[in-house]
Amino acid sequence: MASEGVRRRGPKFRRRSEARPDEVLDAALALFVEKGFAATxxxxxxxxxxxxxxxxxxxxxxxxxxxxxxxxxxxxPIAESAIEKFGNLEGDPRIILASAIRMLGSRFSDPEVRAIPKVVLREVVSFPHLAEMYRREVLDHVIPVVVSLIERGIAEGYMRPVDPELTVRSIVGPLVLHVVLAEVFGVVPKGGVEIEKLIDNHLSILFDGLSADAVKAE
Amino acid sequence: MASEGVRRRGPKFRRRSEARPDEVLDAALALFVEKGFAATxxxxxxxxxxxxxxxxxxxxxxxxxxxxxxxxxxxxPIAESAIEKFGNLEGDPRIILASAIRMLGSRFSDPEVRAIPKVVLREVVSFPHLAEMYRREVLDHVIPVVVSLIERGIAEGYMRPVDPELTVRSIVGPLVLHVVLAEVFGVVPKGGVEIEKLIDNHLSILFDGLSADAVKAE
Amino acid sequence: MASEGVRRRGPKFRRRSEARPDEVLDAALALFVEKGFAATxxxxxxxxxxxxxxxxxxxxxxxxxxxxxxxxxxxxPIAESAIEKFGNLEGDPRIILASAIRMLGSRFSDPEVRAIPKVVLREVVSFPHLAEMYRREVLDHVIPVVVSLIERGIAEGYMRPVDPELTVRSIVGPLVLHVVLAEVFGVVPKGGVEIEKLIDNHLSILFDGLSADAVKAE
Amino acid sequence: MASEGVRRRGPKFRRRSEARPDEVLDAALALFVEKGFAATxxxxxxxxxxxxxxxxxxxxxxxxxxxxxxxxxxxxPIAESAIEKFGNLEGDPRIILASAIRMLGSRFSDPEVRAIPKVVLREVVSFPHLAEMYRREVLDHVIPVVVSLIERGIAEGYMRPVDPELTVRSIVGPLVLHVVLAEVFGVVPKGGVEIEKLIDNHLSILFDGLSADAVKAE
DNA sequence: CATGAATGAGAATTCATTCAT
DNA sequence: GATGAATGAATTCTCATTCAT
Structure with missing residues (x-):
C-alpha cells in the first residue's frame, strides 16, 4: 500500500490453504472466549x-x-502429550509431581491453552455433552495417572497415606483457583500473577505442610 | 389502529407485593443456574x-x-457473616483456619449457596461488572481476613514462612476444584462427593504436607 | 418548603375541586402537544x-x-365566541375582516389556543372522526361567516368579484403558514415571529395587492 | 436451548437487490401517509x-x-429542481412568481409529492431532526430564492415595498391551507378541489388586491 | 466451492386496561 | 371514589440458517 507500484517477488498470491475449518475454529475460539457463545x-x-x-x-x-x-x-493433543510423559517415570514421585505441576503451570500461562476449558466451563449448562466429552477425553486420562503416581508414592514410602483421588484436588486446585481469581475477578497478589511464585509456594506447602517444624514436632 | 379494536386486559389475581421481587429473584436464580442466563x-x-x-x-x-x-x-449477607466470625479469634490460627474451611465446606454443600458464584462465574464474560462487584463485595473482604490469619500464624510461630496471599490459593483451591469437578464434569471420587472427606484429606496435607515423615526428616 | 415550620393561615387544605376531569385534560393536552398521542x-x-x-x-x-x-x-367555545362577534356587523367588510384577522392572530399567539388544532392535525390519521368533529364544529361555522362577509363586500362594491370560498384561503393561509414555519420548522423571519408585523404585511397585500400602483395602472 | 430443537429457516425466493431499499421506502411512505408512523x-x-x-x-x-x-x-431532488429553474430568470418577477406558483400547485396535486411534507409535519414532534433536515435541505434553499425575487420586484418597481420575507407567507400560505383543509378536514369548496381555480383566485388577489378599483382609488 | 441476500421464529420490552383493596 | 399492582397482547429487533447465483 505504501510502496505502491513496487512489487516484491515471492509467493505473493498464496492461495488460502486447505486449513479453512481450522481458521474458522480459531476465530470462533477467540470470540467465544471474549464474548461467550451466545453473544457471538x-x-x-x-x-x-x-x-x-x-x-x-x-x-x-x-x-x-x-x-x-x-x-x-x-x-x-492433551490426552496424548502430558500423560505419556509422566506416566511411566521412575524414582521419587514427588519430583515427577513437581515437574508435572510446573509444566501444567507453564501451559496454563498460555491463554490459548486456557481457552478451551474456559469455554467448556462457561457453556457446559447449554451443552452438557461438551463437559462429558472433556471429562472423558481429558480428565479420565489425566487424573488416573496422577492418582497412580500418588499411590506409588505412598507404597514406596515417599508419601503419607492420603486418599489419592482426593489428593488430586489438593495438587491441582491451587493452580486453578489462582487462574480463576486472576482472570475472572481480577484478584492479583501483590507480587503479580506470575504462576512460578505460586507454584513454589504451593509445592512447599503441598509437600512439607503449612505447620512450622517446631509445632509439627509437638 | 388505536381507534379500531378494543383491548381488554388486566390482572387476574392479586397478591401481596412485598415479597414479589424476591420471588422473581428466586425463580431467576434457579433458572440461571439450571440453563444459564442467555437460555432463560x-x-x-x-x-x-x-x-x-x-x-x-x-x-x-x-x-x-x-x-x-x-x-x-x-x-x-456474605461479607458480614463469615468474616466477623473468624476475623478476631485468638489462639492457634490453624484451628481457626480448619474451622473456617469446614464451615465453608458445609456452606458449599448447599446448592443455594453455590448458586450465586456459579452464575457469576458463567456470566462474567457478558457482565464484567458482576465480577467486579463480587470481588469488591466478597473477595476483597474475605481474602484479607485469611491473609492476616496466616500472617499471624507465621508471626506467632505456628506456621512456616510462606507467602500469605498465595497460600490463600492453597487453602481454598482444593475445595473449589472439588466442587467444579463434581458439578461441571461429573468427576466424583470413589468415596462419593461428600465434602467432609475431602476436607479431612485436604487439611491433613495442608498442615502436615504430603511427604512422609521419614522422608521429611531427610 | 423554604419557610419550614411557619404556617400561613388561609385555605391551606383546599381539597381538590371537582375539576378532576379538566385537570386530566389539561395534562393530556400538554403532553400530546409535546410528545404526541402515541408517545404519551x-x-x-x-x-x-x-x-x-x-x-x-x-x-x-x-x-x-x-x-x-x-x-x-x-x-x-370557539364556534360561539368569534362568530357572533363578526357575523352581523355592518359597514366596510374589509374593516371587519382586518379586525377579525388581527383577533385571530392574537389568539394564535397563545400556545394554548394553537394546541388543539395542532393535536388534531397530528392525530387525524389515527382518529379521522376528530377531524370531522373539528370541521363540523369549528370550520363549518367559521368559514361561512367569512364567505358571506366577502359576498357582501363584493355585492356592496367594496371588493373585486373574487371567489368567496377560495378567498378564505387567501385570508387565513398566510397566518397558518407563518405559524407552521415558525413552530414546526423553526423558520423565523429576520424581524422575529411577532405575528403583528406579518398581519400588517399580509393585510396590505390582501387588500391592495403586491403590484406597484404604477404597474397596476398599465 | 441451542442444542435442543432444530431451526430450519432461510430464503424462499430471491430477487435483484439494487432496488430493494427503494421498494421498502416506497412501501413505508405509503403506509406512513395512510396510517402514521406509530401505527405502521x-x-x-x-x-x-x-x-x-x-x-x-x-x-x-x-x-x-x-x-x-x-x-x-x-x-x-427538491432543492435542485425548482430553484435553478426560477432563480435566475429576468423580466417581471410577477410573471416568474405566478409561473412558480402554478408549478408548485401542479406538483402539490400529486399525492406522492405531498407525501413527504405530510409525514414530516405529522412526525416532527417525535423526530425533531426530521424537521431540521427538511428546513435545512428544502426551506433554506427555496425561501431565499423567493425572497430575492420579491426584492428584485420591489427594486425594479414591479412591486410595492413589502417585507419580502413575510410576503413569502402570503404567496405560499393560501396553497398550503387549501391542501390542508381539503386533505385533513375534508373542507372542499363548491367548485371542487382543483387547485388551478384556487391559484387563479389567489394570484388575482396577490397581485391586485381584494379591494375594488373604485374603492382603491379613494 | 463461495457468497451474502433473504427468511422468520424467537425473545425483550412496553403500556393500555383491569380490579382487589 | 382512588389507587397502583398485575396482566398479556403487541411490537421491535436479532440472528441462525438456507440457497440462488
Missing amino acids: RVEDIAARAGVSKGTVYLYFPSKDAVLEGLVRRGIL | RVEDIAARAGVSKGTVYLYFPSKDAVLEGLVRRGIL | RVEDIAARAGVSKGTVYLYFPSKDAVLEGLVRRGIL | RVEDIAARAGVSKGTVYLYFPSKDAVLEGLVRRGIL
Whole structure:
C-alpha cells in the first residue's frame, strides 16, 4: 500500500490453504472466549476467519457444531502429550509431581491453552455433552495417572497415606483457583500473577505442610 | 389502529407485593443456574415465580437487572457473616483456619449457596461488572481476613514462612476444584462427593504436607 | 418548603375541586402537544394531573377518549365566541375582516389556543372522526361567516368579484403558514415571529395587492 | 436451548437487490401517509414491499431509520429542481412568481409529492431532526430564492415595498391551507378541489388586491 | 466451492386496561 | 371514589440458517 507500484517477488498470491475449518475454529475460539457463545454471531466468526457466513456452514452444519468441533480439536493433543510423559517415570514421585505441576503451570500461562476449558466451563449448562466429552477425553486420562503416581508414592514410602483421588484436588486446585481469581475477578497478589511464585509456594506447602517444624514436632 | 379494536386486559389475581421481587429473584436464580442466563427467557422467570411477564418488569427494568439484583442480594449477607466470625479469634490460627474451611465446606454443600458464584462465574464474560462487584463485595473482604490469619500464624510461630496471599490459593483451591469437578464434569471420587472427606484429606496435607515423615526428616 | 415550620393561615387544605376531569385534560393536552398521542403514556397524563392511573380511567373509558374529550372541550367555545362577534356587523367588510384577522392572530399567539388544532392535525390519521368533529364544529361555522362577509363586500362594491370560498384561503393561509414555519420548522423571519408585523404585511397585500400602483395602472 | 430443537429457516425466493431499499421506502411512505408512523408495523412495511421483516432490517437499522431514509430520499431532488429553474430568470418577477406558483400547485396535486411534507409535519414532534433536515435541505434553499425575487420586484418597481420575507407567507400560505383543509378536514369548496381555480383566485388577489378599483382609488 | 441476500421464529420490552383493596 | 399492582397482547429487533447465483 505504501510502496505502491513496487512489487516484491515471492509467493505473493498464496492461495488460502486447505486449513479453512481450522481458521474458522480459531476465530470462533477467540470470540467465544471474549464474548461467550451466545453473544457471538456466526457472522462474527466468519468475518474474523476472513470468510463469508455461508462458508462457515460449508464446514460445520451449525453454530453448535463449531463449538463442538472446537472442543474436540482442543482436546485431542492433551490426552496424548502430558500423560505419556509422566506416566511411566521412575524414582521419587514427588519430583515427577513437581515437574508435572510446573509444566501444567507453564501451559496454563498460555491463554490459548486456557481457552478451551474456559469455554467448556462457561457453556457446559447449554451443552452438557461438551463437559462429558472433556471429562472423558481429558480428565479420565489425566487424573488416573496422577492418582497412580500418588499411590506409588505412598507404597514406596515417599508419601503419607492420603486418599489419592482426593489428593488430586489438593495438587491441582491451587493452580486453578489462582487462574480463576486472576482472570475472572481480577484478584492479583501483590507480587503479580506470575504462576512460578505460586507454584513454589504451593509445592512447599503441598509437600512439607503449612505447620512450622517446631509445632509439627509437638 | 388505536381507534379500531378494543383491548381488554388486566390482572387476574392479586397478591401481596412485598415479597414479589424476591420471588422473581428466586425463580431467576434457579433458572440461571439450571440453563444459564442467555437460555432463560423472562417469561420463564415469570412463570416460575408465578407471575406474568409484565410483573417482572414491574420490579426490574430489564433482564440484565434481574441478574444484577440477584448477585447483589446474594452478596450482601456474605461479607458480614463469615468474616466477623473468624476475623478476631485468638489462639492457634490453624484451628481457626480448619474451622473456617469446614464451615465453608458445609456452606458449599448447599446448592443455594453455590448458586450465586456459579452464575457469576458463567456470566462474567457478558457482565464484567458482576465480577467486579463480587470481588469488591466478597473477595476483597474475605481474602484479607485469611491473609492476616496466616500472617499471624507465621508471626506467632505456628506456621512456616510462606507467602500469605498465595497460600490463600492453597487453602481454598482444593475445595473449589472439588466442587467444579463434581458439578461441571461429573468427576466424583470413589468415596462419593461428600465434602467432609475431602476436607479431612485436604487439611491433613495442608498442615502436615504430603511427604512422609521419614522422608521429611531427610 | 423554604419557610419550614411557619404556617400561613388561609385555605391551606383546599381539597381538590371537582375539576378532576379538566385537570386530566389539561395534562393530556400538554403532553400530546409535546410528545404526541402515541408517545404519551396514560401514566404520564396521570402523573402530570397529580392523580393515579386508575383515576384517569374513572373519568375516561380509554386513552382515546381522553383525546376525544380534549378536542371536544377545546372546540365548544370557539364556534360561539368569534362568530357572533363578526357575523352581523355592518359597514366596510374589509374593516371587519382586518379586525377579525388581527383577533385571530392574537389568539394564535397563545400556545394554548394553537394546541388543539395542532393535536388534531397530528392525530387525524389515527382518529379521522376528530377531524370531522373539528370541521363540523369549528370550520363549518367559521368559514361561512367569512364567505358571506366577502359576498357582501363584493355585492356592496367594496371588493373585486373574487371567489368567496377560495378567498378564505387567501385570508387565513398566510397566518397558518407563518405559524407552521415558525413552530414546526423553526423558520423565523429576520424581524422575529411577532405575528403583528406579518398581519400588517399580509393585510396590505390582501387588500391592495403586491403590484406597484404604477404597474397596476398599465 | 441451542442444542435442543432444530431451526430450519432461510430464503424462499430471491430477487435483484439494487432496488430493494427503494421498494421498502416506497412501501413505508405509503403506509406512513395512510396510517402514521406509530401505527405502521415494520411487518406491514415488509409485506407491502413484498419482502420479509428481516429484509427491512437488512437495509435499515431501525424503523426510525426507515422514516429518516424516506425523508432524506424525498428531499434531495427538491432543492435542485425548482430553484435553478426560477432563480435566475429576468423580466417581471410577477410573471416568474405566478409561473412558480402554478408549478408548485401542479406538483402539490400529486399525492406522492405531498407525501413527504405530510409525514414530516405529522412526525416532527417525535423526530425533531426530521424537521431540521427538511428546513435545512428544502426551506433554506427555496425561501431565499423567493425572497430575492420579491426584492428584485420591489427594486425594479414591479412591486410595492413589502417585507419580502413575510410576503413569502402570503404567496405560499393560501396553497398550503387549501391542501390542508381539503386533505385533513375534508373542507372542499363548491367548485371542487382543483387547485388551478384556487391559484387563479389567489394570484388575482396577490397581485391586485381584494379591494375594488373604485374603492382603491379613494 | 463461495457468497451474502433473504427468511422468520424467537425473545425483550412496553403500556393500555383491569380490579382487589 | 382512588389507587397502583398485575396482566398479556403487541411490537421491535436479532440472528441462525438456507440457497440462488
